[in-house]
Amino acid sequence: MQHKLLQAAEASSLRTDALEFEIGDTVDVHQRILEGDKERIQIFNGVVIARRHGGTRENFTVRRIVAGEGVERTFPIHSPKVAKIVVKRHGKVRRAKLFFLRDRVGKATRLTERLTKKGEE
Amino acid sequence: MVAMNSPLGFKVFDMSCGLLGRKVGMTQVFTPQGEAIPVTVIECGPCVVLQIRTVERDGYSAIQLGFSDKPRRLASRSERGHVAAIDSKRRKSLAAAGVAVAEKADCEPKRFVREFRVTPEEASAFTVGQVLTVSQIFGEVKHVDVVGTSKGRGFAGVMKRHNFHGTCASHGVKKVHRSGGSTGQSTDPGKVFKGTKMPGHYGDAQVTVRRLQVVRADDENNVLLVRGAVPGYSGGFVRVRKTNCK
Numbered sequence: 170m171q172h173k174l175l176q177a178a179e180a181s182s183l184r185t186d187a188l189e190f191e192i193g194d195t196v197d198v199h200q201r202i203l204e205g206d207k208e209r210i211q212i213f214n215g216v217v218i219a220r221r222h223g224g225t226r227e228n229f230t231v232r233r234i235v236a237g238e239g240v241e242r243t244f245p246i247h248s249p250k251v252a253k254i255v256v257k258r259h260g261k262v263r264r265a266k267l268f269f270l271r272d273r274v275g276k277a278t279r280l281t282e283r284l285t286k287k288g289e290e
Numbered sequence: 291m292v293a294m295n296s297p298l299g300f301k302v303f304d305m306s307c308g309l310l311g312r313k314v315g316m317t318q319v320f321t322p323q324g325e326a327i328p329v330t331v332i333e334c335g336p337c338v339v340l341q342i343r344t345v346e347r348d349g350y351s352a353i354q355l356g357f358s359d360k361p362r363r364l365a366s367r368s369e370r371g372h373v374a375a376i377d378s379k380r381r382k383s384l385a386a387a388g389v390a391v392a393e394k395a396d397c398e399p400k401r402f403v404r405e406f407r408v409t410p411e412e413a414s415a416f417t418v419g420q421v422l423t424v425s426q427i428f429g430e431v432k433h434v435d436v437v438g439t440s441k442g443r444g445f446a447g448v449m450k451r452h453n454f455h456g457t458c459a460s461h462g463v464k465k466v467h468r469s470g471g472s473t474g475q476s477t478d479p480g481k482v483f484k485g486t487k488m489p490g491h492y493g494d495a496q497v498t499v500r501r502l503q504v505v506r507a508d509d510e511n512n513v514l515l516v517r518g519a520v521p522g523y524s525g526g527f528v529r530v531r532k533t534n535c536k
Contacts, residue, residue, distance in 0.1 A: 172524075174314045177511040178331045182319040201324065225318050225326075250324035 171224060179225045184247045190229075192217055193260030193267060193280055198231055198244055199252040210252055213242055216260065216280065218267035220246075232270060234278065239271060259283040307406045307416070308531030309335045309427050310357035311514065313438065315524040319505065319515065327517055329505050332436070334424040334514035334530055338397045339416050340373060343405065351410045355422070356400030357527070365399035373397050395419040402527045425509040431532045433501045434514075438521035438528040442494030452487040497521035501535040 190196050198213045215233030218241070222228060227246045232239060244251050260280030270278055311334035318326045341354040362370060370376055375394045384391050395418050428434065448454040448470035456468045470489070474482045498521075505515040520528060 172314050172331075174333055174511055174513055175317050175331050177508070178314075178329070178506075178513055178515055179317055179319065203323075225320065245320075245326060247320060248324050248326065249320055249322060 176224070182225045182247055184249075186253075188246055188251070188254045190217055190254050190256050191259065192220060192265055193262035193283075194256050195258040195260065196231065197255040197257060198242075199254070200244070201250045201252050214257070215240075215242075216267070216270065218270055220265070232267075306412065306532060306534075307353050307355075307408050307422075307427065308434075308529055309422060309424060309514075310337050310355050310402050310404055311335065311528050311530055312358065312402075313520050313522055313524050313526050313528055314513075316519065327505060328519075329515045329517055330436075330502075330520040332514045332516065332520065332528060332530060333512055334507075335422055335427070335512050336424075337422045338373075338395050338400065339418055339420040339422065340395045340397075340400070340403060341392070342413055342416055342418060344413070345410060350407065351413050352405040352407045353413060353416050354403060354405045356395070356397070356403045358401040359398040360401045362399060369399045372403075373399050393418045404529055406529075406531065423509050424507045424512055424514050428504055428507045428514060428530070428532070431504055431507075433503055433533045433535065434516060434530050435498055435500045435533045435535075436502055436516065436520045436528050436530050437496060437498045438526055440493045440495055440497040440521045441523055443492040445490065446492035447489045448487060451489060451492040454487070501533045 194217050195215070196217055198215075200211045200213060202209050202211045213231060213233070215231040217229055218232045219230040220227070221230075225245075225247050228243050229246060230241055230243045232241045234240070259282065261283040262280060267280075311332045314331040314333050316328065316330050318328050320326055335357065337355040337357045339353060340356045343350055343352040343354065345351050356373065360369070367376070371378070373394060374396045375381070375391075381391060397419070443450060447468050449456045449468050452470075454470050457463050457466055457471060459467060470487070473486050473488065499518070502520070503517040505517055507514050514530065516530075522528065
């Protein structure tokens, strides 16, 4: 249970448009990048393998394979730099942390697609 | 002494009086640009002016503040009598003799009472019983000093206490991996010099962190957000004052 004054201090930094995604989802993370004084959007695509902490410190980790090498990026959920998240595909998973994917290569890294919403059959 | 009205409608004073508070804990907030700022949340005020020290009576000029209510059943009679007038024989006899008794703030007893030294001119802006809030004191302030009590480490060795390197992990070292080694020479000087760094009690001492940036002063929740860390445990009492660092 977090102190109510900590919550009050964090309240203004929490994002109002909740990012909706689940663990195992394949997502596009739209990130704002400032180049000089021009802003552009960079997209990072991958599987959400973890979501941790709470309040303003909450973040999620996205893993993808780039040129045969695993790449993981962690994004703060409440950062204004994260513009939006587009869910491309739901993965069928049974745990909250998908670190087992790190030990897998090739076809074994794929997750079964889940076509229904969570909680529905 | 500059008094002016802030845009928020509070009277803002240019003064060196600080505030008392309690460390709540650390978190992070984001700037609109997306920069994450590590902040310490300090529950700061409201503080009641309990007493004004004057050069004529006390020999120095200061403002005494009280923070955080203490239940009356836990407060001693002297603590209760310090903040509000309570009936006493002495008070009656003083009144009968026509002697002026000290003004009281007329508030609940306080857990944390400290003084801030101010100049007599600055002190004249305060009255006993006045309630000071965080935006009144720190609304216009960019940087503050925070004085707290550091976490107690108990009897600590030299590696923790003085950042010694200890001795080797191998090369024949036995049982003295964290020892400080030699503390002196031989017959000449034949003693251990005073001030030699040795194991001992560490922490639980007054520590001041200077020039912390004020991120936000929020009157609604009585919260002050400063960038960076503050000494002591969460829940520990701290003193906050406007810094005199450049």
